Amino acid sequence: MKKWNVEICDVTLRDGEQTPGVSFACDEKKEIAGILDATGVEVIEAGFPAVSANEKKAVREICGMGLDARICALARAKQYDIDAALDCGVEMIGVFAATSDLHIRTKYGKTREEVLAETCAMIEYAHDHGVTVRFGAEDASRTPLPVLIEAYRQAADAGADLVTFADTVGCMTPSETGERVREIAAAIDTPLCIHCHDDLGCATANTVTAAAEGAFQLHTTVNGLGERAGNAALEEVLVVLAMKAGISRYDLSHLKRLSDRVEKASGIAVAKNKAVVGAHAFAHESGIHIAAILREPETYEYVRPSLVGASRTFILGKHTGKHAIEHVAVSLGYDLDDAGVSWVLAEVKRRSEAKCTVTPEVLQEILCAARKGAV
Secondary structure: OOOOOOEEEEOOOOOHHHOOOOOOOHHHHHHHHHHHHHHOOOEEEEEOHHHOHHHHHHHHHHHOOOOOOEEEEEEEOOHHHHHHHHHHOOOEEEEEEEOOHHHHHHHHOOOHHHHHHHHHHHHHHHHHOOOEEEEEEEOHHHOOHHHHHHHHHHHHHHOOOEEEEEEOOOOOOHHHHHHHHHHHHHHOOOOEEEEEEOOOOOHHHHHHHHHHOOOOEEEEEHHHOOOOOOEOEHHHHHHHHHHHOOOOOOOHHHHHHHHHHHHHHHOOOOOOOOOOOOOOOOEEOOHHHHHHHHHOHHHOOOOOHHHHOOOOEEOOOOOOOHHHHHHHHHHOOOOOOHHHHHHHHHHHHHHHHOOOOOOHHHHHHHHHHHHOOOO
């Protein structure tokens, strides 16, 4: 297996906050940054300081937290934006500009050469102020490859330490991403960053494919937050790095707590079937599955719940079997004979098929009835 040389730049506090309706308070940003740091994320993109005074204050305060992670801020290729980021004390500035014909024609009213020249001037300006500079090619996925590579080369000559391939509208598939990253990595010497959106549902897959093909800095958000359909999910990317690339330096036990905190702060509910951190990620109803898991969890759990700070749950319903009933009854302090177990199982199935959710309260009611002799 090819060794993956990667680091994580989590952009929850910037791109994640661009999720429609989401706004993090300064204290929320700081708490989330602290958990990201405890997880071992190398770079935290703390915000876009030019947006507002409050945004700038939050970025500055995160810079003052003494975290091990390097703190990054985003900036347009404008001196005002870069000065705002510098005022916060960040260690890295991501200077971005569009490179596709569509974006340049629609947004700038200038020639490609003018846009690139102005961008490179701002990269040089930031570089001269002693920070790490990352050039982000917005809409890179719809930019002709020769044009993109030339932009990366000019940005590097101007002082960019890293360059970013941004799949801004999430139009790439994993095979396309892998091919493009291979071609870029072969053509430039500057470390490549990958920033994927999830419009086609491929953001995480594209990100880990890019990592396998030589991308260095992987951009993620907690719970896959982000504009429109969101970004590559941090929790999914980190688990793939651990399970498929043997990268063990991240403390994944913080992931469930981190997800819960971002869910609360953002107001965006995590889907129950969301990989790694969803309520059903380690939940089992099927009697066949539960019987096997009680003997050997690995039979139906590729990822251990404890690895990511989660726990296994058994959900009782129409697919439940006797082993699950016995296990749950004992765990709740009920000692039922075979007849009692059979009665509880039949009652769980009956209520489930009637679309009654067997909540803990409902289950207690059923078990209590069984113990009292309703069998």
